[in-house]
Amino acid sequence: MFILTHLFLVLSACLSLTSAIPTSPKSHPSAAGVVNRTTCNGKQYTYQRLAGYGSIPANARDSYGDTLGGFGSAIAIDHKSWRKLKNGTYTGKLYAIPDRGWNTQGTLNYQNRIHTFAISFTPAPDATATSPSPPNLHLSYKSTLLLTDPLGNPTTGLDADLTGGLTISNFPILPSATYTGNGFGQAGSGGRRISIDAEGLVLNNDGSYWISDEYGPYIYRFSASGKLLTAIAPPPAYIPRRNNTISFTADSPPVYEPDRAVIPSDPESGRSNNQGLEGLTASPDGKTLYALTQSALINDGGPDNPFRHQARLLEYDVSRPSNPTLSHEYVVTLPLWTDPTEDEDEQTKVAAQSEIHYLGGGQFFILARDSGAGGGQDSSTSIYRHIDVFDISSATNIKSADNDAIDGSIASDEGVLEPGVEAATYCSFLDFNVNSELARFGLRNGGEQGAGLLNEKWESIAVVPADGKKGKDGGFFVLSLSDNDFITQDGYLNNGQYRYTDESGFDLDNQALVFQVQLPPGKNRS
16 A cells, blocks of 8 residues: 555656646747747746857866866856946956865865866857857966865865864864875874865856855855854755764765775655755845755655755845845756666656856846756766756745754655645756857867867856946846866875876866846846
């Protein structure tokens, strides 16, 4: 009886999941200035063309001698620096963060950091598939800011300890890693550092930074000099637990200790492994902060496909940044995609989100994508790689003592929302994988591994006005950078003292794309 009942629930959930697949936007030839167009809650969005492409070599190094990789995890553009020159070229200053360093074969004692780049972009509207444009987005590396804890000690990308964490006055318990040697498998005195898997970035007017993390999953505020000022712990429902205790590990053992066992591998509640606060954005005045889980909490249908699609969105009042308060909480139902490489009963998967960007009026961009397809992967063809739109105007505020308690849930184990919970409106919009657009820059989705193939992981969004000012006409450029996972055959870490070669055999350049879009009339999207 239990088996039949469970089967009925699973089938019912799958039917409701199928209805969650967003309707594809209408596609049009880009020669007419429209690739596709979407209307979301009465507001029209137009993807006009792929406008630019650029890259930085896989073996580039930063000012500390470390490989300049993975910095597509999150980006932000200083809008005060954004200019349109008389010759039509745009210039500006871009900030970018890598997540936790080279980690395809295990985590390492990589100090978290923020890179800055000067960008120069000259649109190439006349580029065609038969006469493609060379790279027209140029990123020039400028500097790196290393991040530290409140006492000035370096942070680390190492996987957090199974239990416990660092206790520092006026801070919540902080995810931390205890390591031997130098944390790279070499000689050293050992130590303990705050563990951060950085995934979201917001610039503040006072020069400080908000950074969201996957281990906690926490949101941190760092000073202009890189010192930790504030840590926001989400409600207990988000905090990972194993064996009835807080357990921040993501079961990502160090390179030098690959057989370290975590039992159970997945948390029993809270965020799933490597599925924390992946998306982070703020209102233009900087007083409201939004953070979105990459997919569902364990309590809401995680961690498995196809049930992990009810992501939670946190809204914080940060008008007093030293004393942030949770004001609202919503659900964003993530899209589904069909994986043709899997058996029929395992083909439906969740397009987990990698970034969000606030647009105003309750609407946001969201970068949702598949995984395991692209440069350096077994499959080269991505099925779902989008910047979509969601709207929280009619969504239920799920913030409550019950929903946010340990094991608090807003969905069943099969990912079906509880009665009375309405998710954000979700609208499909901009598809990265349109080969007719990619070909205008010598790029492609699918085919042989090699030059021109898009990387797997696209994880960042920045929006800048096409008029170089306020964008009052609705014309904007959307920039997105890939996270290349530090994959290179000529890699360096630990101030250039640790040499590595990725076992994949690939060198994946850090890729960047620029899309030209028309947004609904409204306020400055900065």
